[in-house]
Amino acid sequence: MNASSLAKAVIDGILTGGVYALMAAGLTLIFGVMDIINIAQGALIVLGAYMSYVLSVHLGIDLFAGLLITIPAFFVLGVFIEWAFMRRLRDQERTAMSILVTYAVAIIIEGVLSVIFGVDYVQLQASYVNSTLHILGFYLPYIYVFGFLLAIALIGVLYYILYRTHFGRGVRGSLQNRSAAELIGVNVNRVRAVSVGIGVSVTAAGGMVFGATNSFTPSSGYDLISRLLSIVVLAGLGSIGGALIAAIFMVTLEDVVAVVWSPVWATLVYYASLIVVLSFMPNGLFGKAAVRAQ
Amino acid sequence: MTRSRRRALIVAAVAAVAAVLAGCGGSGSSSSASSASSSSASGSATSSAASKTPITIGASLSLSGDFASDGQAFEKGYQLWANDINAAGGLMGHPVKLDIVSDASSPSQVVTNYTKLISSDHDQLVFGPFSTLLTVPSSKVVNRYGYAFVEGAGGAPAAFGNGLKNIFDVSLPVIDNLIPFAHWLATLPASERPATAAVATSDDPFTQPQFPAAVKILQNAGIKIVYNKVFPAEVTDYTPIATAVASTKAQAFLLGSVDVPTVSAFIHTFIQQHYNPKAFIATAGPDQGAAFLKAIGGASNAEGVMVPNGWFPGYPNAASQKMVSEYVAKYGGTPSDVNADVAEAYSVGQVVAQAVNATHSLDNAKIIAYLHSGVTLNSVQGPVKFDSLGENGAAAAFAFQWQKAVLEQVLPAGATGSKPVEYPKPNWGS
Numbered sequence: 001m002n003a004s005s006l007a008k009a010v011i012d013g014i015l016t017g018g019v020y021a022l023m024a025a026g027l028t029l030i031f032g033v034m035d036i037i038n039i040a041q042g043a044l045i046v047l048g049a050y051m052s053y054v055l056s057v058h059l060g061i062d063l064f065a066g067l068l069i070t071i072p073a074f075f076v077l078g079v080f081i082e083w084a085f086m087r088r089l090r091d092q093e094r095t096a097m098s099i100l101v102t103y104a105v106a107i108i109i110e111g112v113l114s115v116i117f118g119v120d121y122v123q124l125q126a127s128y129v130n131s132t133l134h135i136l137g138f139y140l141p142y143i144y145v146f147g148f149l150l151a152i153a154l155i156g157v158l159y160y161i162l163y164r165t166h167f168g169r170g171v172r173g174s175l176q177n178r179s180a181a182e183l184i185g186v187n188v189n190r191v192r193a194v195s196v197g198i199g200v201s202v203t204a205a206g207g208m209v210f211g212a213t214n215s216f217t218p219s220s221g222y223d224l225i226s227r228l229l230s231i232v233v234l235a236g237l238g239s240i241g242g243a244l245i246a247a248i249f250m251v252t253l254e255d256v257v258a259v260v261w262s263p264v265w266a267t268l269v270y271y272a273s274l275i276v277v278l279s280f281m282p283n284g285l286f287g288k289a290a291v292r293a294q
Numbered sequence: 295m296t297r298s299r300r301r302a303l304i305v306a307a308v309a310a311v312a313a314v315l316a317g318c319g320g321s322g323s324s325s326s327a328s329s330a331s332s333s334s335a336s337g338s339a340t341s342s343a344a345s346k347t348p349i350t351i352g353a354s355l356s357l358s359g360d361f362a363s364d365g366q367a368f369e370k371g372y373q374l375w376a377n378d379i380n381a382a383g384g385l386m387g388h389p390v391k392l393d394i395v396s397d398a399s400s401p402s403q404v405v406t407n408y409t410k411l412i413s414s415d416h417d418q419l420v421f422g423p424f425s426t427l428l429t430v431p432s433s434k435v436v437n438r439y440g441y442a443f444v445e446g447a448g449g450a451p452a453a454f455g456n457g458l459k460n461i462f463d464v465s466l467p468v469i470d471n472l473i474p475f476a477h478w479l480a481t482l483p484a485s486e487r488p489a490t491a492a493v494a495t496s497d498d499p500f501t502q503p504q505f506p507a508a509v510k511i512l513q514n515a516g517i518k519i520v521y522n523k524v525f526p527a528e529v530t531d532y533t534p535i536a537t538a539v540a541s542t543k544a545q546a547f548l549l550g551s552v553d554v555p556t557v558s559a560f561i562h563t564f565i566q567q568h569y570n571p572k573a574f575i576a577t578a579g580p581d582q583g584a585a586f587l588k589a590i591g592g593a594s595n596a597e598g599v600m601v602p603n604g605w606f607p608g609y610p611n612a613a614s615q616k617m618v619s620e621y622v623a624k625y626g627g628t629p630s631d632v633n634a635d636v637a638e639a640y641s642v643g644q645v646v647a648q649a650v651n652a653t654h655s656l657d658n659a660k661i662i663a664y665l666h667s668g669v670t671l672n673s674v675q676g677p678v679k680f681d682s683l684g685e686n687g688a689a690a691a692f693a694f695q696w697q698k699a700v701l702e703q704v705l706p707a708g709a710t711g712s713k714p715v716e717y718p719k720p721n722w723g724s
Contacts, residue, residue, distance in 0.1 A: 005541050012533050110358070119362035120585035121554040123562075130565040130591065130723075141566040213562075214530075215555035215589040219358050223530055255534040263525035263535050264497065 008138055009259040013252025015140070018148030019213065021247035023206035024228045025155055025240055026199035029162075032238025033171055033195040036086055036098035041228055042221025043106035044200060048074065048207020049216050050113055052124055063126050063208055064146070070204040078200025081105060082193045091178075106221060113218035121215040129212050147209035151244065154202050158240050161198065171195055230274050236284030246285060250274070346384070348391040349656065351376075351646075352411030353421040354432065359399030360553065363585060364424045364635050368447070369394055371639025372421060374620055379643065385650055393417050397428060404428040405435050412439045418656045421642050424635065425552070426450035426468070426499040433461045442661040444646050446638030452499040454683040460658075462665050464641040464678050466604030466689040468500055468577075472508035472548065474705040475575050475602060475693045478715065479546060480515030486717070488545035488572055492521035494535055494560075495550025501577050504602075505550060512546075520544050532556065536563035543569065549576040557599075558589040565595065565722040572718035575600040580696060583607075583631040593699035598719030600695045605637040605675045606703055610711050613644075614674040630700060641673035648672070 027041040038044075048070060055066035085101050123129075128142035162168040174181040174188045182188055210216070210224075231250060235242030253273055258266035277285065353372060356365030376390045384390060393415055397404040404423050411417045420436060422429055422445020429448025436443040437460045445453075445461070449468040453461060479488060491512055495501045502524065509519060520542045525535050536559060539547060551557045557579030564570070580586050580601035587593055607618050607629040617640050621632045646661070648671045653660040670688060671678040679688035693705035697716055704715045 005538060008537055008541070009534050012537060016531055016533060114358070119358070119366055120582075121363060121558070121589045123558060123589045123591070125591045130562060132566045132568075139567050215558040217362060219360070219362055222359075223528070227530055251531065254531075258525075258534040259538050263494075263523055263529065266534075267526050267528065 004137065005259050006256065009255040010252055011138060011140065012144075013255035014248050015144040015148045016255070017248030017251035018151040018244070019144065019206070019209050020227065020231060020251055021155060021244040022147065022151035022209060023203065023224065024231045024235075024243045024247060025151075025158060026201075026203040026206070027228055028232040028235060028238055028240055028243045029158060029199035029202070030196055031232065032240075033175060033199075034082075034086060034098075034192055035095045036089070036102070037095060037229075038102045038199075039099055039225060040081075040102040040105040040109065040221075041203065042223070042225040043109040044074075044077075044203045044221075045207040045210050045224060046216055046218060046221040047109050047113065048204040049124065049211025050117060050207075050218075051204065052208040052211055053122055056124060056126070063124055063212060064150075067205055067208060070208065071201045074204035075197040075201040078197035079193045081200065082196035086196065087189060087192070110218045110221070117218060119217050119219070121217050122211075123215045124208065124212040126212065143209070143212050147213070150205055150209065154205055155240055155244050158198065158202065162240065167191070167194070230271065234274050234277055234284050236286035239284070239286035242284065242286035346388045349385050349388045349419070350391045350393050350415070350417045351419045351421055352393040352395075352408070352415060352417035354395050354397045354404045354407035354411070354423045354428070356399040356424050356428070357394075357396035359397075361399040361424050361428075363554065363582065364447070364633075365396070365399070367633055367635035368424050368639040370621065370625060371446075371636040372643060374617060374624070374636070375640045375643030375647075377624075378617075378620070379647055385647055386654065386656075397423060399425075399428070401428055401431050404432045408432045408435050412436070412441060419646060419650075419658070419661075421639075421646070422446060422448055422463075426453050429453045429461075429463075430456070430499065433458055436460060441658045442646070442649070442665065444642050444649075444665070446642045447635065449685070450499040451503050454685055458684075459666070460662050460684075462645070462680050462684040462686075464645050464673055464686055465638050465675060466691055467685045467687075469503045469507065470689075470691045471504045471577060471602040472575070473511070474691050475548075475573075475600065476508035476511035478693070478705050478707060479517065479573060480511050482717075487515065488517055490518045490520045490542070490544045491546040491548065492539045492542050492544035492571075493519060493523075493548045493550075494521065494539055495524055495548075495577075496527050496529075496552055496556060497524050498527050498550070498552050500552055501550030504577055505548070508548065517546070524550075527552070532559035533563055536560045537567060540564055540567035540569035545571060546573040547571040547575075549574070551576045551579045554579045554582050554586050554589050557586070561590050561595055561599075561722070570719070570721045573600070574598065574719055575602065575693065577602060581606075581694070581701070582633050583701070584627065585633075587699070593696065594723045596696035597698070597724070598695060598716050600693050600704070600715075601701075602691065602693050603634050604689050604692060605634045606692070606694050606701055607632045608703065608711070609637075609674070609676075611674060611676060613672070617674050637674050641675045641678070644673045645671050645678055 023045050027038055030036055030038045051070045052063055052066050055061040089097050132139040132141050170186045170191045174186055174191050178188055231247045232243055235246035254266045254270045257269045355369050376392050380389050395407045397407050420441050423432055424447045426448045429445050430452050433443050437458045443461045446464050449463045449465050495505055521539055557576045580599050581603050587596055618629050618632050649661045649664045653664050665680050677688040678686050681687045692703055694701045695704045702713045703711045704713055
């Protein structure tokens with residue numbers, strides 16, 4: 001192991017961390033808004049990957065251009081999921097029951113995808129998937145660079161919507177006190193539906209980048225969910241900016257351990273670091289209370 | 295209609311849709327293949343068999359989860375065999391009915407499934423699941439009931455180290471998988487032989503046992519192992535490991551993989567890092583035909599990639615060719631799309647059928663004794679002869695290589711059907 005390998009591991013960790021943040025952003029937003037743990041996030045990512053696959057293979061639409069179709073489509077899907085499954089959960093049992101309900105959503109998505117696409121692995125292909133940017137002796141895959149930039153852009157947009165717009169104030173108001181928000185005219189149901197729609201629409205982008213960097217099948221989402229949950233827990237459930245920082249921290253740490261020490265220990269260190277941080281900061285790096293008060 | 299009633303109806307409807315979809319997707323469902331009537335052959339033996347009580351054979355397969363692709367290929371192999379045996383008059387004159395349940399690739403579910411198949415469904419015989427990972431726990435519970443456990447994808451030493459007398463693997467013992475490749479590299483002229491090699495393997499009972507013997511052969515030939523690491527089976531990001539391998543610039547690379555995504559991730563990273571080893575072999579993944587090509591971006595990226603195995607679609611065996619033709623006729627595609635899982639599953643059926651016919655019995659104790667008798671049986675993968683552990687000592691080890699979009703047999707060099715190895719492997723995409 002030399003300094004070059006270490007530097008490459010750090011760079012890979014940062015770029016890959018951005019991709020994971022993109023996949024986790026919707027998860028943390030939906031929890032922040034509704035106290036719902038969306039176990040279907042992994043399945044939604046895979047659904048996004050398959051939608052990009054269909055647009056790319058059958059209609060010849062570029063992966064990034066295809067987001068102009070998949071993101072709005074996912075927004076509608078998110079609003080539907082909120083209306084059909086999440087709105088009906090009672091407040092006092094919302095978080096616990098959401099795990100079961102969204103798991104059912106994941107099974108439905110997996111079942112539909114299995115019927116349509118079968119179980120053979122596929123991967124999104126484009127000229128920039130395997131081509132690289134050569135900088136200072138390092139080969140940086142364009143797909144990771146573009147994915148990272150997309151993550152920064154979309155997370156920035158989410159942050160702006162939540163903290164710099166009238167709608168965002170409504171979202172945060174309904175989080176702090178639903179009754180008070182309704183009394184001053186906030187349509188809480190609409191705010192929640194739109195918030196879930198936004199969260200799911202971002203997942204479409206995460207799904208595209210995931211599909212371009214990994215082979216996937218309809219059941220690939222289950223491998224992702226534990227990793228994504230660990231990122232949003234470390235960030236502090238509901239913190240969108242924190243998800244980016246936590247994802248970069250966790251994935252970089254894992255990559256460095258894999259290169260410097262051993263891949264076998266990388267996963268252990270990944271989760272051990274989560275335990276250590278939570279021991280000192282039980283609400284994560286950017287706890288929910290702090291997030292809602294911003 | 296009250297609000298609560300409407301909500302209950304919606305929940306029930308969603309549950310029903312989920313159940314239907316799960317069934318269609320093959321997850322957690324059971325299926326059967328009593329296909330005497332659907333077979334093209336409809337002689338008097340067939341109709342006679344169809345009128346008798348069916349013999350039910352249970353199997354747990356990974357129809358969803360990590361091994362879904364392999365599990366569904368296994369299901370096709372079992373069903374092709376069932377179709378053929380029924381068309382030929384059945385087993386001892388009785389039609390065969392398969393009782394297949396999904397284990398979702400879970401080692402705990404597979405135990406539950408075999409317990410159910412034997413103690414609740416009262417299936418007369420059982421066939422094995424996919425992978426050593428699932429064979430090891432299920433073999434113990436099947437042994438508890440005294441059933442013969444003939445399987446096609448549990449060939450790692452871990453499956454044979456439990457002192458069980460009921461387990462029989464019809465395929466090549468995995469410990470021998472990489473030997474032809476290692477011998478071939480070691481015997482290359484010194485000027486062509488790689489000076490360095492890298493090894494990365496998944497922490498899996500199927501992959502790890504393949505490497506010690508192969509690495510020893512390479513080292514004895516003076517090939518320096520510059521990277522030799524194990525990675526967890528549940529890795530989601532292979533980039534750092536593949537990048538570390540690429541940075542060694544090893545001239546040969548041996549990958550211990552169990553599926554397509556692992557190989558695909560390494561190949562994509564190698565392309566991105568402009569790393570072109572002269573020889574590249576992966577223990578599983580490249581044998582998955584069209585699914586492999588689709589995942590790695592086409593045949594140009596597969597050119598020169600090798601995989602060890604005991605069977606390939608062009609295997610020069612009449613029964614194998616017939617099975618491949620039937621597969622293509624039933625499921626479509628080309629012979630290259632038929633992966634080794636299908637042949638492994640089909641072989642299980644063939645071996646069990648020969649044992650049942652020889653003993654004229656469904657008594658599992660008699661079947662076990664017969665399979666341990668040293669008799670040589672036939673299968674689409676070639677001869678099958680079980681040693682005292684239940685491993686197939688007659689299986690031949692081959693290595694295959696992707697050459698111009700076709701998976702060709704290349705090793706052992708000079709063996710019947712072997713083509714010359716494409717060496718050095720061309721650069722990616724060329």
